[in-house]
Structures are given as structure tokens and as C-alpha cells.
Amino acid sequence: MTTSNSPFRLDGKTVLITGAGGGIGRSMVEAFLAAGASVIGADREAAMLDGLDLAHQILCDQGDPKSTRAAIEGHLSQFGVPDAVVSNAGFTRAEVLEHLDDEIWASELAINLNGAYALTDPIIKAMAERGRGRVVFISSVNALGHYGNPAYSAAKAGLVAYAKAIAVERGGHGVRANVICPGSVRTPAWDHRLEADPTLLDNVLPHYPLGRMVSPLEVANAAVFFCSEAASGITGTVLPVDAGLTAGNLRFVDDVLRGK
Secondary structure, three states: OOHHHOOOOOOOOEEEEEOOOOHHHHHHHHHHHHOOOEEEEEEOOHHHHOOOOOOEEEEOOOOOHHHHHHHHHHHHHHHOOOOEEEEOOOOOOOOOHHHOOHHHHHHHHHHHHHHHHHHHHHHHHHHHHHOOEEEEEEOOHHHOOOOOOHHHHHHHHHHHHHHHHHHHHHHHHOEEEEEEEEOOEOOHHHHHHHHHOOOHHHHHHHHOOOOOOEOHHHHHHHHHHHHOHHHOOOOOOEEEEOOOHHHOOHHHHHHHHOOO
């Protein structure tokens, strides 16, 4: 099989990636370009997208769903609908229930759920009218079990329900929707934690059966797969990319059963 005929290739396809300037987002751009796609990058500020090989840029703050929808509708009217969208942007600061109040709860749902809906809804409508499209949401293992960050977790669980609604109600219009749930991903977001406590990974990594975090590129490769023809029969699914975290409790096995 030649590369051009591989079902994993995306030659001639256009993919919109949100949060493209972040740690996972930049790896997303790299992976989709390597698969042959043209990439549209969306983020809050143009400076965040510096150095990326993008066909177009969309600037919007996903924490403001109304302006996000307006920015996407403006892009669609000018350039048309992409073949795929990867809803990757996300943010959290409230790590435990004690950190929450009404303002923080509303803010985290606005960014992680309401903004993702405002961004993808006009695209999905256009994809359904065209008769084909691929949607990937980057959720989190927090959507599948509680690992802290309660407001973020609620929002990310909402993305799973939303993706299943798209899969069921828009599948007949050729639109596929799937969800990736990363565990801890080694991005620059961890730098401040490790600076404060260089031994932090000694406590984190024993929870992961693979003994490590996943890389941004491993998350990106899963997104490329979902957007490719290799996944043409897959919709409404949730794929953990988590080094085995959600498979079971390794720390319990080691500490309680093995008695380490």
C-alpha cells in the first residue's frame, strides 16, 4: 500500500484545531501536517500561534461562547467548512472542591463545555448539510472517574455526552464524533508544579501502569486516527490515552495486595 492510499493519511483534508498554540495543540498541528492535512489553528491570541505552519488562523476566547461562535461563523462564511475539527482547548485551576465557588464553576464550564459547544455547533451543522465530517473532542480521564478538578471534570464529562448526541443524531448525515480522554500529559503546564516540588512525579507515576505520563504526540496521533478513513466505522466512542490509568488501580494492587 502506498502512502497516498493509506487510510491513515489525510491528504487534501482540512482540519481545524482549537487550542493550537498549547502543549497538546502544537503536537496536534505537527501530527496532522505529517498526515498530509492542511491545518487551521484557533487560539486566544495570534502570538500563541507563532511558528506554526497554518493555512488560516482563528482568534477567539473560548471562555466567551458568544464571541467564539461569531468567530467560527465568520470563518465558515469566508472559507467554508473544514473536513474535521478537533476541539482541544481547555483550562482548569480549581483542583479540589474547596477551591470552587460559583464564579470559578461558571468560568470552567464556559471554557471547557459551553465554549466547545459554541465552537463546534456551527461547524457540525455545516458538516451535516454537506453530508460528511469528523469531530474529535479532547476530554479527560476526569470525565470517567474523579481525579480532582471537579468543575473541569463536570465539563469534560459533558463533552462525552455531547459527542454521543452528535454521533447518534448526525450519523445519518455523515458526521462522526469521538472523544479522547488523556490522563496526565507531559506538557509545559507541569513545569510550575515540578519547580515547586521536583519529587512530584515520584507520587504521580506509580498510579500509571506504563510507569509514565503520555506525550502530547500520543494524544495527537489518536486524533489523527479518528479523523482518518481508518476510523470510518467508529463514532460515539471514548478512547482513554492514559498510560493505563483507567484500566485499574495499580497503586492499590502494589500497596495492598503486594504489600510494597
